Amino acid sequence: MSIDPHAYATTGLSQGKRPQACVLTIFGASGDLTKRKLIPALYNLALENRLPERFAVVGYARSEMSHDVFRAKMREAVSEFSRTGLKDESIWSEFAANLYFIPGSYNEPTSYKNLRDFLDGFDRGSRVPPVRVFYLATPPELYGSVIQQIAAVGLASRESDGDPRTRVIIEKPFGTDLQTAQELNRKVHEALDESQVYRIDHYLGKETVQNIMVFRFANAVFEPIWNRRYVDHVQITAAETVGVENRGGYYEHAGVVRDMFQNHLLQLLCLTAMEPPVGFSADAVRDEKGKLLKSVRPIAPEEVAAAAVRGQYGPGRMAGKEVVGYRQEPDVGKDSPTPTYAAIKFFIDNWRWEGVPFYLRSGKRLAKRVTEIAIQFKRPPLLLFKSCAVEDVSPNVLVNRIQPDEGVSLTFEVKPPGPDLCVSPLSLDFKYEQAFGNSPPEAYETLLEDCIEGDSTLFTRHDWVELAWSLMDPFIQTWQISKPRDFPNYEAGSWGPKEADDFLQRDGRRWRRP
């Protein structure tokens, strides 16, 4: 089967309207995110003609740099990190001519005034003032003050006060617990309306994550069985083969719960389990996600031990090479208690899901890189095929493979040819690559395009982020207080600690080994 390779460009859920002109200012423009993700994503949008007719990027950071030096660095970044490489010189030249760099401090009002004067230059001679997007890619502790400063020099004001063009994108992490997230939300709302705020979770920009909604709400066959009557349990896995790389300093404070659960895994849980929204407007979708989080049964600190397992990787072998344990990574404490693995069981107290466990797990240095959502259905009520050698009939499993090998598969039992009446599991498998042939847009392409167009469906709303922290705080706090005695408790390259297997075995279930 072949499908128009350009289909990716048009299948996004984006419902926004492309403005004629836009200036995107990146705070933290000398950092890793800008070079690895943001500029390559913007270049790819330019390549596919998905940017406004008039578009400029202004990099802002403390380092001194001329426009030309910034352009040269970004050229290297695009060659190295864009999914297409630096494919088209003429598109690059046009794009680079609209790249600028303004050096400035993060706490000096004069620096922000300087930026304001520079941005005002884009307004002169424009019939329609350009949409202004500010991207906060600075260290997270600066988010609140950058927003206050841009508001103080008149660069940002409320939509409800007549500013229709200012949008602010905030990178993760949004706070480090419920209290800090609430404080940051307060600061943000002192300057801006919620409709102007775009909190990033890059998982929401992944094609396969958006497909969860399309799969669920554009097909009639699954809805009747998407509930406690047919589903035995759900496993949501985000397994990584990488360790903490050069981010030991950050990770020591974060750990797997802040790094993966509070954001990405809970988003996957919401999209899988939420009710159909009344429409695909940003708020309709986000209302349902919020409702879902409100129905997740909270785990009290004294219940954490029974509801979750934590782990930390020790040394091991990955792809035939020796790798060090977490405690030997740069900037990590020699007796660090930070978890690099967690498995958590949640229940959702609503009519659809009562009694169905949702097992979430994520870890670094696991055997295989795979993110997937597996819906395991109940077994048939009666086993008719007892004569065959198969011990048991396998339950049907519907797997949404988020990455890599993106696709959807459904396993079911068939009769293999032959005289005996036997059963054997097979699967119907849809693979993105086979069906669509080309590489899908990177998450940041989708998210940047959506923000430029004013569509916040795929961004996190203030209430969701606080609800998510309130569910995860008990794990973070309990594990901070009670230090682990058995760390490291899994070998790099394995599927995690043995306790995680026992955890599911106690429920009569097994983790998938995708």
Ligand code: BG6
């Ligand atoms: C980031 C985490 O948010 O997500 C990283 O900070 C993690 O630690 C990454 O590796 C995983 O993203 P992806 O897109 O590779 O699954």
